[in-house]
Amino acid sequence: MSLNSEQMLAVLNALPDPVFVLTESGRYAGVYGHADPNYYHSGHDLVGSYLSDVLSADVADWVMQHMQQAWDQKGLVKVEYPLSAAQVKGLEMQAGPDGMIWFEGHIQPFPQAVEGERAVIWVARNITRRKQLEQELLEASQTDPLTRVANRRPLFELLQSRFSDFKRYQHPTVLILFDLDHFKQINDRFGHLMGDQVLASLCDICHATLRENDLLARFGGEEFIVVLPNTAMEQGLSLAERMRDLVFRELGACFPQYERAITISLGVSEFIDSDTRFENLLQRADSALYQAKHAGRNRICAHR
Numbered sequence: 001m002s003l004n005s006e007q008m009l010a011v012l013n014a015l016p017d018p019v020f021v022l023t024e025s026g027r028y029a030g031v032y033g034h035a036d037p038n039y040y041h042s043g044h045d046l047v048g049s050y051l052s053d054v055l056s057a058d059v060a061d062w063v064m065q066h067m068q069q070a071w072d073q074k075g076l077v078k079v080e081y082p083l084s085a086a087q088v089k090g091l092e093m094q095a096g097p098d099g100m101i102w103f104e105g106h107i108q109p110f111p112q113a114v115e116g117e118r119a120v121i122w123v124a125r126n127i128t129r130r131k132q133l134e135q136e137l138l139e140a141s142q143t144d145p146l147t148r149v150a151n152r153r154p155l156f157e158l159l160q161s162r163f164s165d166f167k168r169y170q171h172p173t174v175l176i177l178f179d180l181d182h183f184k185q186i187n188d189r190f191g192h193l194m195g196d197q198v199l200a201s202l203c204d205i206c207h208a209t210l211r212e213n214d215l216l217a218r219f220g221g222e223e224f225i226v227v228l229p230n231t232a233m234e235q236g237l238s239l240a241e242r243m244r245d246l247v248f249r250e251l252g253a254c255f256p257q258y259e260r261a262i263t264i265s266l267g268v269s270e271f272i273d274s275d276t277r278f279e280n281l282l283q284r285a286d287s288a289l290y291q292a293k294h295a296g297r298n299r300i301c302a303h304r
């Protein structure tokens with residue numbers, strides 16, 4: 001026994017994701033599936049419209065290109081894309097999720113002509129939650145949980161790519177390595193928890209002085225690094241001075257129970273022609289920081 005067409009339609013409309021039948025001229029020949037308003041807006045009213053009626057020209061072209069790809073490949077094409085209900089004229093707007101939705105589209109050639117035209121079946125699954133989780137995981141894998149600044153992973157990636165740019169194009173990069181002065185005393189007197197708060201506040205203060213392309217990262221313990229792409233030594237030194245001064249004036253004021261100023265020492269370096277790996281830049285900043293500590297702390301030394 002096989003299902004009659006009414007029963008088949010009931011099956012199609014019970015499917016959890018929307019199913020579009022699109023023809024070669026860009027016409028919505030059929031829209032099926034149960035539009036759960038937690039995930040979808042109902043697209044049933046689109047039947048009979050053309051892609052170019054309801055989507056902007058570039059989005060409609062993009063859809064047609066993927067339909068063509070499914071015909072060329074004679075098989076399934078998968079694609080992930082963001083689309084909001086506001087970008088589709090004629091959708092039922094009363095019920096459905098707000099904002100941008102991520103979809104996974106499964107596009108397959110339709111085995112027969114529809115109204116005399118080639119057609120595809122386009123199934124659109126809402127994968128917004130998965131995309132958010134992927135983004136959260138990516139951020140967590142690149143962020144220091146205490147201070148919310150970058151960890152070593154993005155730091156080393158950026159240094160590697162800046163090193164390649166320096167070798168190929170001589171694009172300069174400055175690195176500032178800095179470290180709290182006498183931080184152990186704060187931990188010993190007020191406990192690790194307050195020490196943690198000092199580290200987090202230090203990062204907030206330093207972060208506020210940086211440009212969008214600069215990277216602040218936790219190198220380890222109470223050592224941090226700022227990478228300044230496309231920056232010459234003199235500019236790097238003036239930023240380092242701004243950071244030193246801000247921390248000196250602002251960080252201690254956040255912790256009045258500690259009656260002294262809380263300061264940092266900074267070592268500054270830049271790529272030089274004889275460098276063979278980005279670690280050379282780090283080594284020079286480290287020795288400059290060592291000099292700054294030994295010269296009395298709350299100061300900047302450069303390794304030129």
Ligand SMILES: Nc1nc2c(ncn2[C@@H]2O[C@H](COP(=O)(O)OP(=O)(O)OP(=O)(O)O)[C@@H](O)[C@H]2O)c(=O)[nH]1
Pocket residue numbers: 146179180181182183184185187191192193194195196199220221222293297
């Ligand atoms: N609260 C807290 N302390 C940390 C963390 N990571 C490292 N430290 C502490 O940082 C302190 C570093 O001490 P030292 O290396 O002696 O340096 P310092 O006391 O800052 O002295 P100088 O760097 O020489 O000025 C130690 O007490 C570590 O326990 C952290 O995540 N949280």
